[in-house]
Amino acid sequence: MQTTQKLELKKLACKARMGAVEGTFHAKSGHPGGSLSAADIMTYLYFAEMNVDPANPKMKDRDRFVLSKGHCCPSLYAVLALKGFFAWDEIKNLRHVGSMLQGHPDMNKTPGIDMSTGSLGQGISAACGMALAAKIDSLPYRVYTILGDGECEEGQVWEAAMFAAHNKLDNLVVIVDQNGLQIDGKVSEVCGIEPLDKKFESFGFEVIKINGHCFDDIEAAFNKAKETKGKPTAILAATTKGKGVSFMEDQVDWHGKGPNKDEYENAIKELQAQLEKLEGEC
Amino acid sequence: MADIVTKATRESFGEALCELAKTNEDIIVLDADLAGATKTSIFKKEFPERFFDCGIAEGNMVCVSAGLASAGKIPVAASFAMFATGRAYEQIRNSVGYPHLNVKIAGSHAGISTGEDGATHQCLEDVALMRTIPGMTVLCPADHWEMKAAAKAAIEHVGPVYIRLGRLAIDSFNDPDTYEFELGKGITLQEGNDITVIATGLVVNECRKACLKLKEEGFSVRLINIHTIKPIDRDIIIKAAKETGKIITVEEHNVIGGLGDAVLEVTSEECPVKVRKVGVYDRYGYSGPAWELLEKFGLTETGIADVIREELAR
Secondary structure (H helix, E strand, C coil): CCHHHHHHHHHHHHHHHHHHHHHHHHHCCCCHHHHHHHHHHHHHHHHHHCCCCCCCCCCCCCCEEEECCHHHHHHHHHHHHHHCCCCHHHHHHCCCCCCCCCCCCCCCCCCCCCCCCCCCCCHHHHHHHHHHHHHHCCCCCCEEEEEECHHHHCHHHHHHHHHHHHCCCCCEEEEEEECCEECCEEHHHHHCCCCHHHHHHHCCCEEEEEECCCHHHHHHHHHHHHHCCCCCEEEEEECCCCCCCHHHCCCHHHHCCCCCHHHHHHHHHHHHHHHHHHHHCC | CCCCCEECHHHHHHHHHHHHHHHCCCEEEEECCCHHHHCCHHHHHHCHHHEEECCCCHHHHHHHHHHHHHCCCEEEEEEEHHHHHHHCHHHHHHHHHCCCCCCEEEEECECHHHHHHCHHHCECCHHHHHHCCCCCEEECCCCHHHHHHHHHHHHHCCCCEEEECCCCCEECCCCCCCCCCCCCCCEEEECCCCEEEEECCCHHHHHHHHHHHHHHCCCCEEEEECCEEECCCHHHHHHHHHHHCEEEEEEEEECCCCHHHHHHHHHHHHCCCEEEEEEECCCCCCCCCHHHHHHHCCCCHHHHHHHHHHHHHC
């Protein structure tokens, strides 16, 4: 990846993180931890990978994105706002009465949201349905979905995995945001899911393991997924929950609570410093 | 009057899907390893490229359907009513109902007339479950001709629809030359002023026979067929409550949450009259031949006629 593009993506991801922090602060609730761990991948998807048009969010042959781990929508909303699907100002209304930004994604309220999600394990199936529709219509669009690692405990994830491989959905890319934590603690301690790579492999997926915060890795993985024919791809992305805000990193407490005023200001200050450093590199 | 067609509504539905798919390329049918039983196999045979067996994974099937619908398809997801609406209830609620996607859920083998398979397969809750989902249309056709018309209406309607199908072959009673189906509109099958019987699905024909008999005995019994349980025809119910003063509801479903309660929700607000609910009284079914079970549960002509006489005498 070219240095300028990488720098640009890093800056956008930093802004997306600021949006996630801002949204959850104004909402006094929400899920900053998993939003921050998936921010780089979502940024890459919308700014380097997917064919979408903010002016025409329902474009028939657009690429689709399903946030199967729907609770991590604060960073998705920020990415969509940065992309121009709606005004950045909407972020402060997250989870407020009458807001277009619901606590979990709502395809009928928010421009750019392709599927309503929130109940874990269901988004990956919906993504399979979209990918299947593309196959039926011989349309070239691709479908991307991000799952949490805790979410992989849901049986339906594996029903969907079987379905995707059986129907040779090579236009489907499943990304697992492996931040290692879920509400009740470490995934490995709550109900371990490893070896996840072998599981997806045995279900018929092309499996790629990456660092989910490294844009070179992310780019290489999505490019490999495009070259993979006859089977779906699973990208297992090692990430850090709360990435980018030091006191939130790898802390299970930050799975599902909004920052208070001090925490918010400190988080924004940290992210602002990161952004200024990146701008200095331009 | 046309000849009587003796056919299970699951089969009528399977045939209807084939006919509709000839002119509507968006129709996609999914099943969960029960195509032979739900009769989506009829569609599979004719349109193999538009049929997807999801295997025994109902939750995934429903959400795959949601994804297909979001991309403009009209998916019909079929399984036994028990598994389609029970196992996959939350998938229907959150991935179909909440986004109001154009998915049709077909629940076959509904009610105790499923027969020998017994309680685990005799779904008595599907109408109650589907009725609670905002924006869901709930259909329960009573014979071959009504099922064909309902299938067409379900496909043409934009939005989620649950359609209840039966396993048991039953006689048709509607005349295809004059029959008209309108979504959300009840049909008065017999006029009368002393009492009203409101029925849905397989038991409508049993009620029809019971009402004819009572007519011969000199009673004036009104019979209404409700094929659309949601949105329910409020006007026809209010009119019946006002004009006949007493209602009996009949359904092959738990008396909790089904047609009876849907009728009560209207009468209690608009015209409180006595409503007696005939159905399965908050219990499980058991194995046995379908007609024997229907008899045992008081859902055939004789049992229904007895209840009507009892209420007329009160």
